[in-house]
Amino acid sequence: MNRLSWFNTVSLTLGFAFLYIPMVILxxxxxxxxxxxxxxxxxxxKWYGELLGNEAFLDAAWVTLKVAVxxxxxxxxxxxxxxxxxxxxxxxxxxxxxxxxxxxxxxxxEVITGLSLLLLFIGIGLDRGVLTxxxxxTTFSMCYVSVVVSSRLxxxxxxxxxxxxxxxxxxxxxxxxVTLPIIAPAVISGWLLAFTLSLDDLVIAxxxxxxxxxxxxxxxxxxxxxxxxxxxxALSTVMISxxxxxxxxxxxxxxxxxxxxxxxxxxxxxxx
Amino acid sequence: xxxxxxxxxxxxxxxxxxLVPFVIVxxxxxxxxxxxxxPYTPTLDFSAGWAGVRAFFSALDFENFTWLTQDDLYWKAxxxxxxxxxxxxxxxxxxxxxxxxxxxxAPEEWRPTLMMLVILPFWTSFLIRVYAWMGILSQEGFxxxxxxxxxxxxxxLTILNxxxxxxxxxxxxxxxxxxxxxxxxxxxxxxxxxxxxxxxxCSRLSAFWLVTVPLSRNGIAAGSxxxxxxxxxxxxxxxxxxxxGTLMIGKVLWEEFFSNRDWPVASAVAxxxxxxxxIPIVLxxxxxxxxxxxxx
Numbered sequence: 001m002n003r004l005s006w007f008n009t010v011s012l013t014l015g016f017a018f019l020y021i022p023m024v025i026l027x028x029x030x031x032x033x034x035x036x037x038x039x040x041x042x043x044x045x046k047w048y049g050e051l052l053g054n055e056a057f058l059d060a061a062w063v064t065l066k067v068a069v070x071x072x073x074x075x076x077x078x079x080x081x082x083x084x085x086x087x088x089x090x091x092x093x094x095x096x097x098x099x100x101x102x103x104x105x106x107x108x109x110e111v112i113t114g115l116s117l118l119l120l121f122i123g124i125g126l127d128r129g130v131l132t133x134x135x136x137x138t139t140f141s142m143c144y145v146s147v148v149v150s151s152r153l154x155x156x157x158x159x160x161x162x163x164x165x166x167x168x169x170x171x172x173x174x175x176x177x178v179t180l181p182i183i184a185p186a187v188i189s190g191w192l193l194a195f196t197l198s199l200d201d202l203v204i205a206x207x208x209x210x211x212x213x214x215x216x217x218x219x220x221x222x223x224x225x226x227x228x229x230x231x232x233x234a235l236s237t238v239m240i241s242x243x244x245x246x247x248x249x250x251x252x253x254x255x256x257x258x259x260x261x262x263x264x265x266x267x268x269x270x271x272x
Numbered sequence: 273x274x275x276x277x278x279x280x281x282x283x284x285x286x287x288x289x290x291l292v293p294f295v296i297v298x299x300x301x302x303x304x305x306x307x308x309x310x311p312y313t314p315t316l317d318f319s320a321g322w323a324g325v326r327a328f329f330s331a332l333d334f335e336n337f338t339w340l341t342q343d344d345l346y347w348k349a350x351x352x353x354x355x356x357x358x359x360x361x362x363x364x365x366x367x368x369x370x371x372x373x374x375x376x377x378a379p380e381e382w383r384p385t386l387m388m389l390v391i392l393p394f395w396t397s398f399l400i401r402v403y404a405w406m407g408i409l410s411q412e413g414f415x416x417x418x419x420x421x422x423x424x425x426x427x428x429l430t431i432l433n434x435x436x437x438x439x440x441x442x443x444x445x446x447x448x449x450x451x452x453x454x455x456x457x458x459x460x461x462x463x464x465x466x467x468x469x470x471x472x473x474c475s476r477l478s479a480f481w482l483v484t485v486p487l488s489r490n491g492i493a494a495g496s497x498x499x500x501x502x503x504x505x506x507x508x509x510x511x512x513x514x515x516x517g518t519l520m521i522g523k524v525l526w527e528e529f530f531s532n533r534d535w536p537v538a539s540a541v542a543x544x545x546x547x548x549x550x551i552p553i554v555l556x557x558x559x560x561x562x563x564x565x566x567x568x
Binding site: 007023081082101117139171196228 | 274275278279281282283285286287289290291292293294296297300310367370371373374375377378379384386388389390391392393395396397398399400401403404405406407408410412413414417444447448451501502504505506507508511512522525526529535538539542545546549553556557
């Protein structure tokens, strides 16, 4: 079927309008000259200027970025290890508990994760700050990384690793030279996922942050509670643009590498 | 040795930062509130030796759980969270299914772009997407302006800070989670089955109900769980879009902890919420397993 029926066209149009109109309105009104977010009073970029001059927001953005880079990097290492253990590790004591602990955080309500981690940090007397947010974010995002990476590990041919081992690689070398390059795209998307989850998180960060380590979502949340403000619209626009550019770039890169892979496979098939 | 480290590092990380915290929550849910730091009693005192441990355990009780059943607020909040999560899952399914269906029927070369358009909002900040609706739903917001301009209403409607706004917020933010699994199921569907049904005398509509819907059952189940489970414990949406009348358990827990500083009751609220969530989570897990087996 190549043409869409009118019903399908209508549902696609309405569906995407519903998904995108709120964000478009948000972006448009970040350029509004008036303080009132709902009444248009001419074009202006002054809210972006105010945003740049707002120390509190810039500080929070810096904390958020630090936390996101640190936690997503640690989570990628731990999550990849966990995925490898789950898919290739064979049997070991407490395997069921381990896989349960990997999947449970994915469906855990954030309020519970946040509360339980906070009670732990207080219990062991760890002062709340950047470190505690990083620990908290690493814990839930490593589970996401592990799910993404293990879904790639499941589909990839184990005999490649075995061939490397037969040809004299140590297990570590086989992992570094054969496995890692093949699962690299999944590891990278795992990192990106962990990074965005960390940037985005309000609830868990609110529980685990100290007074000196406010993250951007906490800042936005406390500002937004008082009502809509054009400065938040400007900040949202900046964040939406970064994500849009990032996602489009990532999809172009993956498309290109897919085309290249197909070409390689075709050539390999011809060479045989 | 290497294998041991490979297993031990993530294992102990999760034990220390996932399992142990739960044991602590459980323990505190059995404690009593106290004017102290930390604000609950008893605290485990190892210096007193065996007597200290015994005193600790004898001071634990289920008082907080009894309290939860006595005060109307809590069970009403649980019921209303279940209700809100259920209704919004149903609406999300009704909105998401036609979109997923149309995507699966769209020309092959459009599909990657359509997929990206569904995924893009998911990468965008959750908080910002909820915030966007505050400006739309308020008294002088765009929706009211638009409806008045159309002449449908004369007076602005009150939508923001009501349960309606919460429904809209949940449907909007979780829609991609519903669309993607249903799309995946419909994409795999063999179209000749529908043609066969039509050849055998089914009308288009009955072919849809008798063939397409049953065959996308797994996608519907997965999508519904992915919306229902997080919606049940949702905090951000009810606190930004909901009003004082919106009772959701995630918000109650937050306020119990941050405003009332009653940690034992907050912990008990969390334990009950988990107990409720176990049922849909186990069902979800089973659905995923069945799907994985079907694929093999």
